[in-house]
Amino acid sequence: MEELQSALKGNGLTLSNLPEKGRCLLTTRDFHPGEVIISQEPYVCVPNKSPVESRCDGCFTTSNLKKCSGCHVVWYCGSTCQKLDWKLHRLECEALSRLDKDRRNCVTPSIHLMVKLYLQRKLQSEKVYCATATDNYNLVEALGSHMPDIDEKQLVLYAQMANLVNFILKQPDINIKEIAENFSKFACNAHTICDSELIPLGTGLYPVISIINHSCLPNSVLVFEGRLAVIRAVQHIPQGAEVLISYIDTTGSTITRQKALKERYLFTCTCPRCIKLGQSDDIQESAVLEGYRCKDEGCNGFLLRSSDDKGFICQQCGRVRDKEEIRKIASEVKSMSEKAFMSLSSGSILLDCLC
Numbered sequence: 001m002e003e004l005q006s007a008l009k010g011n012g013l014t015l016s017n018l019p020e021k022g023r024c025l026l027t028t029r030d031f032h033p034g035e036v037i038i039s040q041e042p043y044v045c046v047p048n049k050s051p052v053e054s055r056c057d058g059c060f061t062t063s064n065l066k067k068c069s070g071c072h073v074v075w076y077c078g079s080t081c082q083k084l085d086w087k088l089h090r091l092e093c094e095a096l097s098r099l100d101k102d103r104r105n106c107v108t109p110s111i112h113l114m115v116k117l118y119l120q121r122k123l124q125s126e127k128v129y130c131a132t133a134t135d136n137y138n139l140v141e142a143l144g145s146h147m148p149d150i151d152e153k154q155l156v157l158y159a160q161m162a163n164l165v166n167f168i169l170k171q172p173d174i175n176i177k178e179i180a181e182n183f184s185k186f187a188c189n190a191h192t193i194c195d196s197e198l199i200p201l202g203t204g205l206y207p208v209i210s211i212i213n214h215s216c217l218p219n220s221v222l223v224f225e226g227r228l229a230v231i232r233a234v235q236h237i238p239q240g241a242e243v244l245i246s247y248i249d250t251t252g253s254t255i256t257r258q259k260a261l262k263e264r265y266l267f268t269c270t271c272p273r274c275i276k277l278g279q280s281d282d283i284q285e286s287a288v289l290e291g292y293r294c295k296d297e298g299c300n301g302f303l304l305r306s307s308d309d310k311g312f313i314c315q316q317c318g319r320v321r322d323k324e325e326i327r328k329i330a331s332e333v334k335s336m337s338e339k340a341f342m343s344l345s346s347g348s349i350l351l352d353c354l355c
């Protein structure tokens with residue numbers, strides 16, 4: 001950890017511990033809005049996979065792809081990406097090529113990421129991969145897993161996935177419990193790699209970026225330049241402040257945000273926005289973010305659930321809307337946004353709009 005501290009010092013950061021959050025990054029100097037606080041290449045990463053589209057394992061592009069003729073699982077866009085990935089892929093190819101077609105189809109991005117993690121660890125221990133203070137398996141070991149908080153159904157799933165990883169790797173020194181725990185670490189520490197239009201391209205493990213805690217009112221943002229994760233200040237951050245990003249979409253109401261954080265990251269947020277839960281300005285903000293506009297065209301009010309839960313009342317003119325009517329609109333909006341999301345992630349949005 002001393003090596004990590006001295007590497008962070010060069011970035012104007014220090015590693016610390018907070019009783020309610022665990023590890024955190026604090027600034028040791030002021031940062032200006034827009035300034036890069038820290039950036040990191042992934043320790044391991046994998047592209048997303050869909051039934052209709054594959055991506056290059058190196059740069060995540062979808063163009064000019066050729067499947068590796070050895071393993072029939074991994075795709076590359078050309079020799080540059082293939083060569084850059086070769087040290088790791090040589091081991092991965094050997095392991096994946098032993099699989100029959102059915103098992104190969106079970107290699108989801110999560111399984112693939114875990115296989116890569118253990119192979120990277122092997123390369124690191126054999127000194128083929130040059131580990132640094134900010135890029136090494138010890139930092140992966142230090143990540144929190146929340147194992148005691150995971151429900152039984154999820155634990156069974158992790159155990160099944162761990163069995164498959166163990167079957168693929170066939171490394172005698174790996175234990176299934178540790179792999180299952182690493183799946184749990186992925187769930188609350190891995191990052192979705194997105195392009196500049198926020199389209200998800202893949203998943204990566206960035207052990208230093210993963211030290212940064214969440215706030216619904218963050219002072220920094222995580223963006224990607226290719227596979228490089230970059231943390232930028234979005235406001236002036238004074239010396240001694242905690243670097244905070246948002247793990248979730250901050251445009252949800254407090255209840256929605258808290259639910260998302262609890263389900264995925266297993267904590268209750270107490271940021272300055274969340275502690276206002278139930279207060280009048282929080283109710284007002286929730287109505288604007290997630291409420292429904294009043295039916296009366298001349299009224300700018302938003303509807304909120306009535307205290308007897310029978311309907312929705314406009315906060316401005318007092319007009320009531322039936323619960324069933326709102327439920328129907330909500331389900332139409334949900335199906336429209338799901339359709340839009342599907343079109344966006346499959347790149348067919350233009351086609352859909354033209355039809």
Ligand SMILES: C[S@@+](CC[C@H](N)C(=O)[O-])C[C@H]1O[C@@H](n2cnc3c(N)ncnc32)[C@H](O)[C@@H]1O
Pocket residue numbers: 020021022023024142143144146188189210211212213214215265266267268269270271
């Ligand atoms: C990506 S890790 C962040 C680093 C973590 N604190 C550690 O010690 O490794 C995410 C986990 O940190 C904790 N965490 C992050 N933000 C938090 C917050 N605002 N309040 C409480 N816990 C938080 C939660 O346990 C969460 O699952």
